[in-house]
Amino acid sequence: MTDRRLRRMQALSPFGVGAIVDMLGESFVAEDVTRWKGRRMTLNAPRVAAHFGVDELRLPPAHNEGRLPYYRFPQWLFCGACRTMTHWSVRRERAGKAPHCTHCRRGPQLVPMRFVAVCGNGHLDDVPWTQWAHSGGGQGREQRQCGRPELQFEHLTTVGGGLESLRVRCRTCRAGRNLSDLTSPRALTRIGIRCRGRQPWQRDSEAVTCDQTPVVLQRGASSVYFPDTGSAIDLPPDSDWVTWGGTAARVEQNPYFVLLHKDPEGPMRDNLISFVAEQENVTEKQVVAILNDRLGATVTDADSETSEDLAEREWKALTNPRDEHHPDDRFITRPTPFPAPAGHGALEPVVDHLRQLISDIILVDRLREVRALRGFRRHTMDTRIPADLGARSSSLPAVEVYGEGIFLVLDEDNLRRWELQTPVVRNANTLHKRFTGSMHARWIEATPTPRLILLHTLAHLLMRQLAFDAGYPSSSLRERIYASTPGADTPMAGILIYTAAGDVEGTLGGLARAGEAERLVTTVAATLAAARWCSLDPVCRESTAQGPAGLSMAACHACALVPETSCTMGNVLLDRTLVIDDEYGFMRDPLAELIAAQAGMA
Incomplete structure (x- = not known):
């Protein structure tokens, strides 16, 4: 057999x-x-x-x-x-x-x-x-x-x-x-x-x-x-080589540190810390920090951290790339100019408008994502059964994957003005009411605001185009949406599109390269051109309820849906009109210039 x-x-x-x-x-x-x-x-x-x-x-x-x-x-x-x-x-x-x-x-x-x-x-x-x-x-x-x-x-x-x-x-x-x-x-x-x-x-x-x-x-x-799965990106300082593989690894292998880890509050604590620091040529503070990290007593209040807190930590790490990285770091980012200074030809008018709507592009050359199975639900999803049913155990099944990505940040000022438009608010409120009474609200940790729906839809449109430009199959691309709620202390409006594999060497670099200045403009232009017309239009574009429980509007398999492995929200909370509508679409100005440029080349 x-x-x-x-x-x-x-x-x-x-x-x-x-x-x-x-x-x-x-x-x-x-x-x-x-x-x-x-x-x-x-x-x-x-x-x-x-x-x-x-x-x-x-x-x-x-x-x-x-x-x-x-x-x-x-x-x-x-x-x-x-x-x-x-x-x-x-x-x-x-x-x-x-x-x-x-x-x-x-x-x-x-x-x-x-x-x-x-x-x-x-x-x-x-x-x-x-x-x-x-x-x-x-x-x-x-x-x-x-x-x-x-x-x-x-x-x-x-x-x-x-x-x-x-x-x-x-x-x-x-x-x-x-x-x-x-x-x-x-x-x-x-x-x-x-x-x-x-x-x-x-x-x-x-x-x-x-x-x-x-x-x-x-x-x-x-x-x-x-x-019920969850994921988190390994961020500095945990992702730094000096923490996970360099000094920390050397200290952990010291026999005195092994004794210290077994009895961290024993009578020999201070002496053991001193011995480790002297033998490994580190400070006693470093030894204590490594010990606390291994015991789970981290410097951050991670025990009470919510999904919003995690998203905010990732946002800050992504929007503040470091100047230097160790080649073995697990989180390596670098800013790239967007758009490139020149050389856009007929797309130059499109670029002028994109420059106003997209504030930053960060290339993620390497990331480590930890995916965990928190539990599961059945039928009407009333109760979550934990993945660990042991009375004394406290663990979850998890895997680690390595990859790369593109992080795109929308301009906050333009986004705030756009969010106040009446048609935008109306569409978002409609989806919010449907979402509140649906089964999806039991597992999607998000609030259907205009910002979230726009970012989510734009992420789907970009993933569909990047599957052609970056050379990765569409099912291997994933999204992470960073959308703050009104009144949040840290405004967030970003999309991380990434791919990851179980190999520690990560992926081939094609996705990060697709985000470089000379390539991304073409990708965004192609994305808008593809989103402008769906093969099911005008039915799709004029639809006010599509998908499970009517939780999407202008979004179908022909224009905006992606493989289930790519979406964090089950292919709901999507509306293509918020991106490309002639009156209230966030990308309406660059799209209008793109249409004019296409007409001029015809």
Whole structure:
């Protein structure tokens, strides 16, 4: 049988804790971090871990270092030949072996049932097929009268397609029921089934009280699993070589520092600090700082840091590039002039207007991003289940990726004047009202202001164009939106478009190069030209509600949507008119000059 292997990145998403994984005709669910086996590997990112509220960030083990526990689910299986249903158990598992039918002579591989029971509090369970088969009655029998139920999953050839043609029947008492009502909201409640309040891999002793009504969904339905992921960029001073690899690494390897780390408040503390400082030729303050960093007692109040605080820290680091960098730093930025002083030809009038709207361009030659899986939700997303269900553990699954990007900053004065226009405020208020009452508000940590919608839409338009100009596939580009709310102490209006890979060497540099002065003007002009006309216009441009819950306006797959891996907001809160509308679009002036230039060249 083919080996069941996943890449380390896949263990975070899309096959992270709580996700159902279909592989080689089998179906599994990923267990929580507490049950991970093998050598314990953590990421060196104490400030990021503190931001997520945990003590450590755990790397999924590589295939040669351990294993990720995946629990066979659903446990109800059936044979495609004889249609006999089998309730599997952990005791019957054999390493690397798939379940096979014991009722057939040839023993074909068993197939997992395609329905599961979920609730809005995030719990997952098998469909109670025994109770379902007996709930329809059969020759006057009820479930309590059948001592040894043996089930069979039948396909009725005398009935048309759909769930009516499928039936679960008890071979012992001949009771049976088709699946026509199985997916109705109260199907399980009517037969006396309540949520057991646990995940499939948990024991009954680990269950919690749950008042939700379970519903039956297909195991591949999108609402069975909503991962809750978060990410943070490694920033100075943590990203500096002197902190993570230079002096800090040397100090950490000192045997006296190892003793100090084991007992940081012991009677020998001062002497050990002195010994380390003398042997490694550093100051005692540096030793204490490294010790505090490794213990998680950082100088910033990271334990109470919110998503807004994190965005503000990243904004300050991005907008204040350093003059010098060590080549091994994990965060390397440099400013670039925008636009270039000359050489734009027919685009010169366009450049004059872009100069007024875009204040700064920062090239990010190297960055390290830490991505963590905080937990997951199911069905109506009422409750988030943490990725670590252990009583004493405090860790989250995480991976690190290295890459590059372009950081674009809009002019604050022009943006503030634009935000006050009546059509702009009207569109933003409409989306804000829809967003407040939607399921998306439970996981999107953003406020739909005119600024946010503009920046988000512009990021999507740029990513679609950069996929051509920079040579990266569109699914590998990602966005980070920096949009301050009205009255914020630090005004923010920026877009970071970046790409990252699991290799420590990062990516090839094509994206950062696309942001250089002589290239970016052409890219922005091409972006505006492409956004001006959608193949679904005028329907798309005049639309007031598109996408889930109507949370976008003029934005569709033909003009503004990007792969789900690229967007931080699930491809909602988009409106192309805020960028290119002739009356109130933020980029209307450079777009008008671009149209005139194109007409002159025709």
